[in-house]
Amino acid sequence: MDTSELRAFCAAVSAGSLSAAARQLGISQPGLSRRVQRLEDELGVTLVIRGAGGIRLTHAGQRFLTFATRTLAEYDAIRAEARFPAGAMTGTIGIVASTTPGEYLVPELVARFVDEQPGVKTREFVTDSAGVARHLLHNDRWDVGFSGRRVNHPRLCYEPIGQDEIVLAAPSSHPLAERSAVAVDDLAGQRLIQREEGSGTQQTFVDTLAAHGLAVPPQPAAITLGSSGAVLSAVEAGLGIGVVSLRAVEHHASQVRALRVVGVPVVRSLYVVHVTDRDHPAHVRAFVEFVLDVGRGRDDAG
Known part of the structure; x- marks a missing residue:
């Protein structure tokens, strides 16, 4: 029994399904299922009942959830105190992030770190993946970056901290929204947002299709927008079908449906980025280490 298994179990209970929990942790669903199964095998009991509508706790699972939650809270507190005494650090961290991690990952990471180190403040800016590299390299007020795409540069270090799936987003009233997956040919005549x-979102989608010998068919004039939120607002307004992170769609689930491309999983890594030859102060190094620790907890242990 290890903390990655406990976190997988708690995430599954919180999310209500193994697939949703896997997306939150940035690991594969089979990987998360194996972690929960290992717990059940070690304990010799069934913790969750798996069904088409999600999971539900058994009586043993309810008791174990109390133990797992308490154990993780105590473990995290001890680890944080051992790493840096609570409240010992002060300073400001300049964080520049591309849209998906900036909107759906960084806020949680910052909240958790600042909870440990309330003397640390953050300054945050959201741009695209190319902008993350540009700001880190040419403006030293930005200390740490988060990006969905690597930009090759000898001074930049990209370290993976999770995975992200790119999907098509359709209005819930759209005929294609009745499906869970579509063929590329189904996009003929559809306006793409x-x-x-x-x-990085757009480039990953295009590159992955190209790697499978596919391309989006001719369509009405595409709409180009600068953020996932803007894309989803346009989708909700019925202007077309968007290309976005699944994390973004999950925040608009009542009005937007996620569509995968048949036979083409579009998955990328999310990265924390820093400049290798810059002498960062202790509170910045501590934040990067904290983020990497969280990322290691999301790694698929198999």
Whole structure:
């Protein structure tokens, strides 16, 4: 029994399903299922009942949830105190992030770190993946970056901290919304709402299709927008089908449906980024270490 298994179990209970928990942790669903199964095998009991509508706790699972929650809270507190005494650090961290991690990952990470180190403040800016690299390299007020795409540069270090799935987003009233997956040919004649050049979301989608010998068929003039939120607002207004992170769609689930491309999983890594030759102060180094610790907890242990 280890903390990654306890976190997988708690995430599954919180999310209500193994698939949703896997997306939150940035690991594969089979990987998360194996972690929960290992707990059940070690304990010799069934913790969750798996069904088409999600999971539900058994009586043993309810008792174990109390133990797992308390154990993780105590473990995290001890680890944080051992790493840096609570409240010992002060300073400001300049964080520049691309849209998906900036909107759906960084806020949680910052909240958790600042809870440990309330003397630390953050300054945050959201741009695209190319902009993350540019700001880190040319403006030293930015200390740490988060990006969905690597930009090759000898002074930049990209370290993976999780995975992200790119999907198509359709209005819930759209005929294609009745499906969970579509063929690329189904997009013929559909207006595509896409991200700007430099967006990791857009580039990952295009590159993955190309790697499978596919391309989006001819369509009415595409709409190009600068953020996932803007894309989803346009989708909700019925202007077309968007290309966005699944994390973004999950925040608009009542009005937007996620569509995968048949046979083409579009998955990328999310990265924390820093400049290798810059002498960062202790509170910045501590934040990067904290983020990497969280990322290691999301790694698929198999």
